[in-house]
Amino acid sequence: MRIIITATLIFLFWFMLSGHTEILLVVLGILSTLLTIFLSQRLNIIDHESYPFHLSALLLRYYVFLGKEIIIANFDVIKRILTPGRSISPLVITLPASKQTDLGKVIYANSITLTPGTVTLEISAEELKVHALSKEGARDLQTGQMAKAVPDIEVKK
Numbered sequence: 001m002r003i004i005i006t007a008t009l010i011f012l013f014w015f016m017l018s019g020h021t022e023i024l025l026v027v028l029g030i031l032s033t034l035l036t037i038f039l040s041q042r043l044n045i046i047d048h049e050s051y052p053f054h055l056s057a058l059l060l061r062y063y064v065f066l067g068k069e070i071i072i073a074n075f076d077v078i079k080r081i082l083t084p085g086r087s088i089s090p091l092v093i094t095l096p097a098s099k100q101t102d103l104g105k106v107i108y109a110n111s112i113t114l115t116p117g118t119v120t121l122e123i124s125a126e127e128l129k130v131h132a133l134s135k136e137g138a139r140d141l142q143t144g145q146m147a148k149a150v151p152d153i154e155v156k157k
Contacts, residue, residue, distance in 0.1 A: 006046055007037045058151035065149040066111055073116040077133065080117075092121065093138045095128045098147040108150045112141065 011033040018029065040046045080088050099105045109120040109128055117133035118141065132138035140146075 003037060003041070003046060006040075007033055010036055062149055062151050066114065069111075069115050069146065073118070073137070076137070077116045080134065087135075088133060089135050090131065090133055091135065091138055092129060092131050093142065095130055095141060095147070097123065097125065097127050098144065099150060099152065101152075104150060104152055108147055111146055111150060115146075 011029060014029050014033065015026075018025070020026065020029070037046075097105050097108075099108050105123055105128070109123050112118050112120045112128070112130055117137045119131045120128055121131055122129040130138075130141060132141065
């Protein structure tokens with residue numbers, strides 16, 4: 001089952017990046033996917049650590065949340081740049097590092113940085129130092145909504 005899911009993900013990734021719908025190219029994409037799976041099997045690199053399938057639903061929900069936040073923040077930054085008198089009040093805030101694992105903290109920090117108008121400056125064991133373009137953006141981060149949206153991911157050894 002793991003091989004079928006991996007092959008499907010590889011093909012969908014190829015299809016989304018290529019955008020080709022011609023029969024010949026789709027068949028070649030399927031063949032290249034099958035060759036990749038065959039070689040991966042022979043090299044014994046598809047195992048339980050290759051992709052965390054048990055986290056797929058959590059990650060999908062997180063990606064949708066993050067995409068929505070990025071779009072909203074983009075429009076906010078555009079409005080602040082183009083609208084005269086719109087307040088840009090940059091400030092640095094400290095947020096609690098609410099995630100337990102280093103991976104969770106890094107995902108949280110990167111989520112903040114991916115969102116326009118905010119940049120994570122520093123990560124420590126207890127807190128994150130973040131630069132925000134506006135007081136409203138800082139207030140949104142301080143609500144903890146993004147911290148709650150980041151899935152708790154543990155790397156199983």
